[in-house]
Amino acid sequence: MEPLLRLTGVNKSFGALTVSDNVTFDLPKGQALGIIGPNGAGKSTLFNLIGGALAPSSGMVMFKGQDVTAQPASARCRAGIARSFQIPHPFVGMTVFENLLVASSFGGAGHHDAREACHDILERTGLLPKANRPAGSLTLLERKRLELSRALATGPELLLLDEIAGGLTEAECHALVETIQAIHASGVSIIWIEHIVHALLAVVDRLIVIDFGKIVAEGAPRAVMADPMVQEIYMGISVDDQAA
Numbered sequence: 532m533e534p535l536l537r538l539t540g541v542n543k544s545f546g547a548l549t550v551s552d553n554v555t556f557d558l559p560k561g562q563a564l565g566i567i568g569p570n571g572a573g574k575s576t577l578f579n580l581i582g583g584a585l586a587p588s589s590g591m592v593m594f595k596g597q598d599v600t601a602q603p604a605s606a607r608c609r610a611g612i613a614r615s616f617q618i619p620h621p622f623v624g625m626t627v628f629e630n631l632l633v634a635s636s637f638g639g640a641g642h643h644d645a646r647e648a649c650h651d652i653l654e655r656t657g658l659l660p661k662a663n664r665p666a667g668s669l670t671l672l673e674r675k676r677l678e679l680s681r682a683l684a685t686g687p688e689l690l691l692l693d694e695i696a697g698g699l700t701e702a703e704c705h706a707l708v709e710t711i712q713a714i715h716a717s718g719v720s721i722i723w724i725e726h727i728v729h730a731l732l733a734v735v736d737r738l739i740v741i742d743f744g745k746i747v748a749e750g751a752p753r754a755v756m757a758d759p760m761v762q763e764i765y766m767g768i769s770v771d772d773q774a775a
């Protein structure tokens with residue numbers, strides 16, 4: 532079966548710095564994929580390349596069997612790729628509901644009734660009680676939920692989540708994980724970059740590790756995390772320390 536997303540030999544450099552190094556992987560429809568790696572490894576850049584904020588130096592991005600490599604972010608959003616950003620930047624002077632209405636007008640969801648669709652999304656993400664509040668008055672958790680809601684309002688088939696659990700308390704993180712699990716269960720495919728590994732492992736079916744722009748490990752999440760090479764790269768535990 533054709534994958535939902537296919538990256539083939541994707542390269543990106545900023546001057547002499549290679550931040551995406553021959554990245555190749557498939558995302559089957561319905562999968563939740565986690566991406567981890569040290570700071571500066573090139574994870575957010577990969578989202579920029581998938582979402583269309585950046586064009587690769589070489590390589591190909593295919594979505595639903597179409598070559599989208601040359602398409603801008605707006606076209607990829609209409610095609611069904613939505614993204615949440617590491618630092619939420621809602622329209623702070625607008626209400627939560629208005630923020631969703633704006634997002635829904637950019638996507639390809641083709642909602643029969645956009646207001647009803649936005650209402651339903653806020654109910655799913657737990658933000659309905661805040662629908663008429665200005666986005667600028669929200670707490671960090673609520674802003675993260677709004678970021679997620681705005682991405683959902685575009686009607687995505689693929690949701691890219693960039694460190695959405697960062698900065699939350701343990702209880703807030705747990706609540707957000709439950710929301711993301713429900714979104715995944717509703718049929719949305721997910722790629723989630725996250726440093727909070729236990730949150731990631733509660734959702735994803737597969738894990739990719741990136742270091743210096745390269746995929747260095749890939750597979751079943753717990754097997755990948757148990758790989759001594761991954762522990763050395765990601766957690767600073769050297770293979771020698773473990774042997775000692």
Ligand SMILES: Nc1ncnc2c1ncn2[C@@H]1O[C@H](COP(=O)(O)OP(=O)(O)OP(=O)(O)O)[C@@H](O)[C@H]1O
Nearest residue numbers: 545548550568569570571572573574575576577617
């Ligand atoms: N537009 C740009 N111009 C020049 N360098 C950039 C640009 N965007 C990112 N970089 C550099 O590319 C490297 C990878 O950045 P990226 O944000 O993709 O890493 P990351 O893995 O997401 O890191 P973090 O976990 O800290 O968010 C970093 O060294 C960063 O400084």
